[in-house]
Every structure is written in C-alpha cells, then in structure tokens.
Amino acid sequence: MIDTSMYKDDPGYNIQEKLDIPYDPTLADREYNPQKPMAGRLTDQGPPHYEQFFPEVIKKNYGKWLTHEFVQSGVIKYTSETGDLMWVVRCATPRLITTNLLREIGEIADKFCEGVCRWTTRNSLEYHVTDEGTLKDLIEFLNNFKHPGGSYKLPIGGTGAGITNIVHTQGWIHCHTPATDASGMVKAVMDDMFEYWNSHKLPAKLRISMACCLNMCGAVHCSDIALLGIHRKPPFVEDDRITGVCEIPLAIAACPTAAIKPAKVTLPNGKEVKTVRVNEPRCMFCGNCYTMCPAMPLADEEGDGVAILAGGKISNRISTPTFSKLIVPYIPNELPRFESVCKIVRNIVEAYSKGANKYERLGDWAARVGWERFFEQCQLPFTEKSIDDYRLAYDTYHTTTQFKWSSHTDKLMKEAGY
Amino acid sequence: MAADIEELKKKVLDYMAKKSKFKPKMYFKDLCKADESAKMREIKKAASALVQEEKVEYWSSGSTTLYSLKGASSKETDTFEHD
Amino acid sequence: MADLKKHDTPLLDELKKGPFPSFVDDLETRGKGGVQCCYDLLGQLELSYVHKETHWKHGGIVGVFGYGGGVIGRYSDAPEQFPTIAHFHTLRVNQPASKFYNSKFLNKLCDMWDHRGSGVTNFHGSTGDMILIGTSTDELEPTFYDLSHQFDMDLGGSGSNLRTPACCMGKARCEYSCLDTQAICYDLTMTYQDELHRPAFPYKFKFKVSGCPNDCVAAIARSCTSIIGTWRDNIRIDQKAVQAYVGGEIPPNAGAFSDRDWGAFDLQKEVIDLCPSGCMYMDGNDLKIDDRECTRCMHCINVMPSALRTGVDCGATILNGAKAPILEGAQMSTLIIPFIKMEYPYEEFKDYVDLMWDWWMEEGKNRERLGELIQRQGLAHYIVDILGREPIPQHVKEPRSNPYPFWKEEEVPGGWKRNLADFRARHLA
Numbered sequence: 001m002i003d004t005s006m007y008k009d010d011p012g013y014n015i016q017e018k019l020d021i022p023y024d025p026t027l028a029d030r031e032y033n034p035q036k037p038m039a040g041r042l043t044d045q046g047p048p049h050y051e052q053f054f055p056e057v058i059k060k061n062y063g064k065w066l067t068h069e070f071v072q073s074g075v076i077k078y079t080s081e082t083g084d085l086m087w088v089v090r091c092a093t094p095r096l097i098t099t100n101l102l103r104e105i106g107e108i109a110d111k112f113c114e115g116v117c118r119w120t121t122r123n124s125l126e127y128h129v130t131d132e133g134t135l136k137d138l139i140e141f142l143n144n145f146k147h148p149g150g151s152y153k154l155p156i157g158g159t160g161a162g163i164t165n166i167v168h169t170q171g172w173i174h175c176h177t178p179a180t181d182a183s184g185m186v187k188a189v190m191d192d193m194f195e196y197w198n199s200h201k202l203p204a205k206l207r208i209s210m211a212c213c214l215n216m217c218g219a220v221h222c223s224d225i226a227l228l229g230i231h232r233k234p235p236f237v238e239d240d241r242i243t244g245v246c247e248i249p250l251a252i253a254a255c256p257t258a259a260i261k262p263a264k265v266t267l268p269n270g271k272e273v274k275t276v277r278v279n280e281p282r283c284m285f286c287g288n289c290y291t292m293c294p295a296m297p298l299a300d301e302e303g304d305g306v307a308i309l310a311g312g313k314i315s316n317r318i319s320t321p322t323f324s325k326l327i328v329p330y331i332p333n334e335l336p337r338f339e340s341v342c343k344i345v346r347n348i349v350e351a352y353s354k355g356a357n358k359y360e361r362l363g364d365w366a367a368r369v370g371w372e373r374f375f376e377q378c379q380l381p382f383t384e385k386s387i388d389d390y391r392l393a394y395d396t397y398h399t400t401t402q403f404k405w406s407s408h409t410d411k412l413m414k415e416a417g418y
Numbered sequence: 419m420a421a422d423i424e425e426l427k428k429k430v431l432d433y434m435a436k437k438s439k440f441k442p443k444m445y446f447k448d449l450c451k452a453d454e455s456a457k458m459r460e461i462k463k464a465a466s467a468l469v470q471e472e473k474v475e476y477w478s479s480g481s482t483t484l485y486s487l488k489g490a491s492s493k494e495t496d497t498f499e500h501d
Numbered sequence: 502m503a504d505l506k507k508h509d510t511p512l513l514d515e516l517k518k519g520p521f522p523s524f525v526d527d528l529e530t531r532g533k534g535g536v537q538c539c540y541d542l543l544g545q546l547e548l549s550y551v552h553k554e555t556h557w558k559h560g561g562i563v564g565v566f567g568y569g570g571g572v573i574g575r576y577s578d579a580p581e582q583f584p585t586i587a588h589f590h591t592l593r594v595n596q597p598a599s600k601f602y603n604s605k606f607l608n609k610l611c612d613m614w615d616h617r618g619s620g621v622t623n624f625h626g627s628t629g630d631m632i633l634i635g636t637s638t639d640e641l642e643p644t645f646y647d648l649s650h651q652f653d654m655d656l657g658g659s660g661s662n663l664r665t666p667a668c669c670m671g672k673a674r675c676e677y678s679c680l681d682t683q684a685i686c687y688d689l690t691m692t693y694q695d696e697l698h699r700p701a702f703p704y705k706f707k708f709k710v711s712g713c714p715n716d717c718v719a720a721i722a723r724s725c726t727s728i729i730g731t732w733r734d735n736i737r738i739d740q741k742a743v744q745a746y747v748g749g750e751i752p753p754n755a756g757a758f759s760d761r762d763w764g765a766f767d768l769q770k771e772v773i774d775l776c777p778s779g780c781m782y783m784d785g786n787d788l789k790i791d792d793r794e795c796t797r798c799m800h801c802i803n804v805m806p807s808a809l810r811t812g813v814d815c816g817a818t819i820l821n822g823a824k825a826p827i828l829e830g831a832q833m834s835t836l837i838i839p840f841i842k843m844e845y846p847y848e849e850f851k852d853y854v855d856l857m858w859d860w861w862m863e864e865g866k867n868r869e870r871l872g873e874l875i876q877r878q879g880l881a882h883y884i885v886d887i888l889g890r891e892p893i894p895q896h897v898k899e900p901r902s903n904p905y906p907f908w909k910e911e912e913v914p915g916g917w918k919r920n921l922a923d924f925r926a927r928h929l930a
C-alpha cells in the first residue's frame with residue numbers, strides 16, 4: 001500500500017535507528033566550521049518520510065478504512081475493512097507550547113499509544129488507541145491533566161457540530177506588525193466558547209480563525225467567524241533613518257493603493273535626504289509598507305483593534321466555499337480578556353444556533369434569512385464600513401427589489417414619519 | 419527544449435565572469451541573461467548546482483537574491499522581508 | 502547562571518483562568534524551571550498588554566548559509582529590560598506530511614531545542630511547518646546542523662519561494678480520501694527542494710493537498726495550486742446500511758449532532774432535499790443517485806458514511822490562485838483541471854507545474870501572486886495559451902455578461918490589414 005521506494009531514496013532507511021541515538025549537544029560545535037560552511041553540510045534532504053511515524057494500526061489499515069463515528073465529542077471510532085478498530089482522541093492545544101508540554105505529550109503517547117501522536121491542521125493533538133480499555137484510561141487521564149492555574153492542558157473535543165480549535169497567528173508574542181494579540185484573544189474566546197468545543201449541539205461545524213494583522217498569515221478569510229487585528233492610523237515616516245534602513249522604491253511598490261510617493265526633505269540638521277510621503281486619505285492601513293521598510297511603523301495604542309468577519313466556509317459541502325464578510329469594523333483592544341470580542345462571538349453563535357437548520361453553516365443561514373435579519377438577530381449595528389468600496393465592490397451591491405423588512409427599515413420608516 | 423545542465427552551468431559561469439568586473443553581485447534576473455533561450459527554472463537549477471559546488475556564492479533575504487562568483491563579494495544586507 | 506528574574510504580569514495572570522489551555526501557565530512553568538527567556542518573553546508580552554503595541558522590532562536578515570528561507574529574524578525593542586530575548590529568531594522546520602510524530606522524535610527534539618534555543622515552539626505554523634521560536638543568531642547554523650544530521654530534518658520555506666507543502670491525513674485515517682495525500686505532499690516536497698529553499702519566484706507559492714472536497718487543509722482558500730481529490734464513477738451505495746440510517750440504528754453524520762435533539766433522522770429532508778444538484782431520489786426502498794448530475798459535494802456521504810462511499814476511479818481536481826486579501830482582494834482558487842490522475846511519479850501533474858511556473862516567473866511582477874497574475878493577464882489566456890488546455894464551461898461559474906472579448910487578428914478571416922481603397926470604392930466617404 002505505502003510506496004516505501006521513495007524513502008529518502010533508500011528503501012532500507014529507518015529513522016528510528018537515528019532517533020535511538022541520544023541527542024549529542026556538542027556534535028555541531030565539533031563538526032561545523034563557519035569558515036567552511038559547506039563541509040559535511042546536508043542540504044535539500046526534505047522532511048523524513050511520514051510513514052516512519054505511523055502507528056502499526058495505521059500502517060496496516062492505510063487506505064482500508066471503511067467508516068467512522070464520533071462516539072462522543074472529541075472521540076472518533078474508525079472501522080477498517082480488515083476488521084480492525086481504532087479510536088482517536090482529539091484535544092486542543094494553544095499552538096504556542098514549550099518543550100515542557102511537548103515532553104509530556106510524548107510521555108502520554110508512550111503510556112497509552114505506542115508513543116505516537118499527530119497534530120491536525122487546526123493545531124489540535126490526536127492520540128490513537130486500539131482498545132476500549134486504554135481509551136477509557138486515556139480519557140480519564142486527559143480529563144485530570146491540568147496546568148497550575150486550573151486550565152486543562154489537553155482538553156478533549158473539537159469534533160462534529162461544535163467549535164473546533166481556533167487557527168491563529170503570532171500576535172505580540174513574536175511578530176512586528178500585529179494590531180492585537182493572538183494567543184490571548186484565542187484563550188479568552190475559547191474559554192467563553194468551551195461548551196461548544198466539547199459538545200455536538202450546534203447546527204453544523206463552526207470554525208473560528210484569528211489573524212493579528214491584514215497580512216492574515218492564518219488566511220482567515222474563509223471562516224465562519226474570523227477575528228482580525230486591524231490598524232487605523234497611517235504609518236509614520238522616519239525621515240532621518242529611512243535611507244539607511246530601506247530601499248525606497250520597494251516601499252513605494254508595496255503599497256496597494258499607490259499612496260506612497262517619493263519625496264526629498266531637509267532634516268533639522270540641514271541635510272537633504274530622500275524619503276517618502278504618504279497620501280493619508282488613500283491609506284488602507286495594510287502595513288505592507290512596514291513589511292518592506294522598517295522606518296514606517298504603524299502600530300498605535302488607539303488606532304489598533306479587532307474587526308470581525310463572518311459567514312465564510314471552505315468545505316464544498318452543499319454550498320460552495322465562500323469568503324467571510326465584514327460585520328464588525330472595529331473593536332478596541334480590551335486587555336487582557338477581550339470582553340467585547342467574546343460577547344459578540346457569543347451573540348453570533350447563539351443566534352446561529354437558534355436560527356439555523358440542521359447541516360446549515362453560519363453563512364448559509366445568514367444568506368437564507370437575509371443579512372438584514374442576521375444583523376438584527378445577532379444584535380449588531382450595521383455601519384457603512386460593511387459596504388464595500390474596494391476592488392470588485394459591485395459584487396456585493398443589492399441589485400434587486402427583493403429585501404426583507406427588519407429593524408433597519410423599521411427605523412427608516414419611523415424617521416420618515418410613515 | 420531542456421538545455422544540458424553542464425552546458426548551462428558553463429554559460430552561467432562565463433557570463434558571471436564577464437559581468438563580475440563591473441558588477442560583482444547579480445540578481446537572478448541578471449543571470450537569466452546568460453542564456454536567453456533557456457527557461458528561468460533551468461538557469462536556477464544550474465545556478466544552484468554551482469552553489470553546491472562552491473563555485474558561486476549565494477545570498478538571499480527571502481525576497482531579494484544575489485549571486486556572485488566565489489570570493490567576489492562580501493556580505494550585504496538588503497531588503498527586509500522574511501515572512 | 503544569572504539569577505532567575507520573574508517579571509510581574511498581572512494582566513497575563515488573568516489568562517491562566519478558564520478551561521482552555523493556558524499558554525501563560527505553560528511558559529511560566531518553564532520559566533520557573535530555570536529558563537529566564539520564558540520569563541522575559543512573558544514580561545515583554547505583559548508590556549505589550551500595557552502599551553497595546555508590539556515590542557518586537559522589524560526583522561533584520563538572518564538565515565543559514567545557502568538557503569534563502571526558513572529563518573525569520575526577530576529582535577526585542579526593549580533588550581535592556583529583557584536581555585535573554587534580545588535576539589529571538591524563528592526557524593521553520595519542514596514537518597513530516599500530515600504531522601504524525603513519535604515520542605522518540607519529540608524527546609530528542611526537545612533536548613535539542615532546550616540546548617540550542619528557548620524551548621518555545623508552535624505546533625504548527627499556519628503553513629504547516631514546525632516552528633521553533635526563539636534563538637540567537639549564533640545558534641542558527643548549529644541548530645540547522647543538528648536538525649539535518651541528528652534528525653534528518655530540513656528547514657521549510659519562507660520568502661519568495663515554494664512554501665512547505667501541506668496535506669490532510671488522507672488514507673492514513675479517512676475513508677473519504679480519493680488521493681494518497683501524504684505521498685503526493687512528500688513527493689512534491691522532495692521534487693521541488695531547490696524551489697523551496699532558494700527563492701527565485703516573484704512571491705510565495707503554495708501547494709496544498711486535500712483528499713476530498715471536504716477540503717480539511719483549506720487548500721481552496723490558501724494555496725496557489727490546490728489539489729483536491731474527487732472521483733469519476735459512481736457513489737457506492739449499501740442499501741441495507743441506508744435503511745439502517747432510516748431505522749435509526751446508525752446515527753446520522755457519524756454522530757456529529759449527538760448533543761441535541763433534532764428528531765428522528767429524515768432521509769428525504771436531510772439528504773435528498775439538501776443535495777445541491779437534486780440528483781438523488783427514492784425508488785421504492787432504494788436510494789438512487791443520478792451520478793452524472795452529482796457535483797460531488799460530499800453531503801450525502803458525510804451524513805451516511807457507513808452507507809455511501811466515494812467512487813473508486815479517483816484523481817484530483819486542480820484549482821489555482823487562492824490568496825489572502827492583500828493586495829488585490831481575497832481570492833479563492835479557480836478550477837483549472839477538472840480531473841487528473843495522480844499516480845506516482847505524477848509526471849502529468851509536474852508537466853503542468855512546469856508550464857505554470859515558467860509563465861509566472863517570466864511574467865509575474867515583484868510580489869505578484871499567481872492568482873493576481875491570472876487576473877491581470879486573463880483566465881482564458883492562462884488556460885488556453887499558457888497551459889494549452891481546452892476551455893470548457895466548468896472554467897466559469899457563468900459566461901461573461903459583456904460582449905467585449907478581445908479577438909486576435911489571426912481569428913478573423915483575412916486578418917486586420919485591409920485595403921482602404923477597396924472599402925471606399927464600396928462606400929462614399
């Protein structure tokens with residue numbers, strides 16, 4: 001079934017033998033010579049072959065699985081045509097983890113699962129077991145496995161019609177452009193949504209994603225709910241430093257709205273320097289200039305915050321993949337627990353849970369009842385910021401006489417005195 | 419047509435030797451002028467092979483990449499993208 | 502060893518509360534164990550919580566010899582307060598396809614990263630790489646040396662190159678998978694090592710592989726070339742199992758709705774009526790599918806995985822050009838090749854990759870993603886002139902609604918050079 005002829009060009013290759021040798025902390029210091037970097041260098045060897053890490057039950061049943069069942073939230077039972085059974089336990093991680101936790105993850109794998117574990121695309125951890133006794137022990141173990149502050153280290157859940165782990169980016173823990181923090185917001189929102197993490201009570205699966213600036217390393221633009229850090233002030237231009245640290249033409253070319261123009265200024269010390277000027281009304285606060293040019297920072301305590309988009313999806317199930325739509329243009333950064341973000345997410349999830357049909361994703365529900373009803377039921381104000389004026393804006397114009405009466409039109413009617 | 423890699427490597431080296439006198443560090447786009455009929459990815463392969471053979475030095479910021487003949491240049495910093 | 506110094510973090514301490522795993526507790530536990538940089542990292546994060554601004558400086562160029570990617574430079578802008586994180590660079594390490602690991606590997610990796618760096622990681626980055634967060638410039642080469650010699654690992658992509666390909670777990674666990682996703686991901690990673698490590702593209706490029714249209718790795722939303730499994734023959738139906746669903750013996754959708762009372766399973770309402778192409782019907786007690794009309798959306802299979810299975814004549818649908826909104830607005834991948842066999846060594850697929858990359862490298866502007874180039878030069882041009890493929894109705898959601906296609910001179914009989922004198926001989930001016 002598995003084509004082992006591709007293992008690092010050597011069918012006999014076995015990474016386990018290499019892993020059996022303990023880590024040698026002095027090897028590189030002995031062998032690596034900065035004067036001769038190519039000596040003994042191994043490049044372009046790629047990752048190890050994946051099959052080397054499979055548990056036996058997966059090696060044996062690769063491509064032979066027949067069906068699966070979520071026996072409870074976070075526990076999936078697989079049946080193979082060979083008659084083999086396997087249970088997978090899925091648990092959340094915050095993605096940002098230390099080697100302390102990694103070692104514990106390995107210990108649990110040793111204790112219950114032949115030493116094997118797997119991470120999902122959405123940063124959850126999965127353990128594989130082959131008998132129900134071990135399954136029970138593993139679940140019990142994980143349910144009691146906690147941090148000193150009381151949070152679960154590896155809480156079970158994330159399957160079926162619930163909320164899976166939030167994919168997210170670095171935030172203030174490790175990036176230079178964030179408009180908000182990622183790990184902290186994810187923690188706050190998941191704490192609040194925890195009842196949906198470990199249950200199957202929503203109308204369909206609901207995916208929340210988080211990215212801390214418009215670059216969207218996490219590609220949140222197709223999520224049921226997307227939390228996005230945004231800046232609202234144009235960049236500084238540090239005239240006295242720009243020539244030294246940045247290639248001006250690259251910064252100019254980076255701006256999507258062509259808001260940056262070359263300029264010459266005279267510094268207070270009388271020196272004339274080449275720099276740039278930003279046509280501020282044209283700036284969309286994307287931070288692309290800062291990515292190219294460190295003398296154009298744009299982070300700002302009052303300018304920065306969070307936008308919320310909703311109604312996107314990726315899967316092709318029933319309806320086609322769709323983008324998320326801007327429903328809340330700005331919320332200030334409320335630290336440390338992002339109360340307003342949590343509250344809005346809860347409003348949306350609860351309105352959706354109440355209103356949607358079985359199998360209906362959030363965006364499909366909003367499209368069916370109408371976005372006017374969506375805003376009403378989620379108790380969200382509609383602002384002009386939700387009306388597109390960027391490229392392809394016309395796609396979102398409402399070119400029909402069909403609309404629903406809602407609190408928004410009620411208000412207009414009242415104001416008109418009808 | 420797929421060019422012979424050895425031939426391309428030679429062309430790249432010759433071109434770099436010629437060019438190196440007045441411009442020691444070359445962008446990838448410059449290297450492509452070594453053989454305008456070859457595909458860019460083939461030139462890339464030839465250049466990478468020359469780097470492996472330590473005949474050519476390679477430096478990249480992630481978005482800007484510079485090639486030079488071995489010993490022809492010192493380190494250089496350039497643009498600032500690395501995502 | 503200098504004294505361990507814990508900074509006050511009253512704001513972050515609030516993030517130890519609640520049930521979801523607390524990264525603050527994890528970092529603090531490690532700090533307590535004698536690792537000052539974890540305390541400093543929390544200290545600096547606390548400062549960001551107070552200032553509501555990041556305290557990381559804009560990058561700076563660091564890397565390992567001979568590679569143009571895989572390392573992200575990072576410096577603190579408060580190094581005096583937090584000296585152990587003054588340099589705190591990241592390495593992206595290419596993960597094994599679909600991210601299975603064993604404890605031997607993890608333990609040895611921890612030994613290495615505790616020795617060479619901070620012991621802080623991301624499992625995993627959004628592209629799929631293992632991310633090792635936090636080490637100094639001096640340790641980059643030794644870390645790479647250790648990874649390549651003691652783990653047989655390599656760095657992943659960053660910068661204007663091929664990013665580390667990623668895939669769903671496919672046949673390892675999922676009965677829906679129409680592709681050997683891991684094998685494809687591994688093979689593409691190995692084939693295109695040069696493209697992955699030495700940037701020469703106009704911008705980043707991503708491959709992602711999902712085994713079926715459920716698209717668990719979000720290929721359609723975030724890869725320049727999305728490879729998504731599908732089938733050409735019929736959905737396999739086990740009529741007895743269908744009846745078991747109807748009779749309530751098997752929970753619908755594999756039990757995904759188990760914590761709410763949605764009433765008894767209703768095959769008509771929940772499956773037949775929701776089929777987007779309306780191609781299912783009952784023939785007596787038998788469920789029938791008009792497979793030629795089926796768009797393979799996966800709904801019916803998801804609802805009744807024990808009764809319905811994907812077909813057996815499998816391959817991939819190839820779509821191109823997804824990207825996050827910057828610059829030209831968000832794009833989803835667009836259908837290019839409706840069906841292609843994906844069998845080792847994937848030559849047909851790689852021939853297509855060559856055409857695509859040659860075009861993009863020649864024509865793409867600096868920082869122009871493939872999806873943006875397709876928009877700029879036209880989808881039809883890409884499909885017909887570059888890839889040499891026949892245009893089909895599946896390439897569009899609907900035909901264009903303006904009558905302004907560009908005709909080429911050679912398409913019009915007689916070309917565009919005309920004789921004015923002849924024209925005027927027929928028409929007075």
Ligand code: HEM
Binds near residue numbers: 068668669675719
């Ligand atoms: C046999 C059934 C299924 C299994 C075992 C399964 C498993 C998974 C796993 C493990 C992930 C994490 C992705 C990875 O790391 O590979 C995932 C993500 C995902 N699944 Fe499934 N899944 C199943 C069915 C479905 C169904 C029925 C849908 C859609 C209706 C679906 C849509 C998705 C999507 C869209 C993602 C990720 C999307 C994102 O990143 O936003 N999957 N699934």
Ligand code: HEM
Binds near residue numbers: 170500
């Ligand atoms: C113009 C667009 C983008 C820019 C300028 C950008 C910039 C950056 C920067 C500076 C970092 C470093 C964060 C750190 O210090 O660790 C980063 C991390 C990362 N970026 Fe991007 N990014 C962009 C778009 C994307 C997109 C669309 C994706 C993926 C779909 C992506 C994937 C990643 C990944 C995987 C990381 C590693 C850290 C993480 O997972 O959060 N980037 N990006």
Ligand code: HEM
């Ligand atoms: C290059 C672009 C166009 C030119 C030069 C043009 C020119 C004309 C002219 C000269 C007439 C008058 C014909 C007559 O003698 O009755 C006309 C009529 C009309 N045009 Fe256009 N037109 C253009 C584009 C359009 C477009 C894009 C639309 C609509 C989307 C449009 C809609 C109409 C309509 C509705 C009439 C009236 C037809 C009728 O008599 O029922 N035109 N146009």
Ligand code: SF4
Binds near residue numbers: 212501
């Ligand atoms: S989304 Fe923006 S701020 Fe966040 S990690 Fe990516 S580039 Fe940095």
Ligand code: SF4
Binds near residue numbers: 259
């Ligand atoms: S933030 Fe974006 S729009 Fe504003 S000047 Fe910089 S590149 Fe241009």
Ligand code: SF4
Binds near residue numbers: 671716
């Ligand atoms: S994409 Fe399809 S084949 Fe892959 S894991 Fe998801 S449901 Fe299974």
Ligand code: SF4
Binds near residue numbers: 779794796800802
């Ligand atoms: S896969 Fe989708 S389109 Fe095809 S029969 Fe099932 S529900 Fe209908």
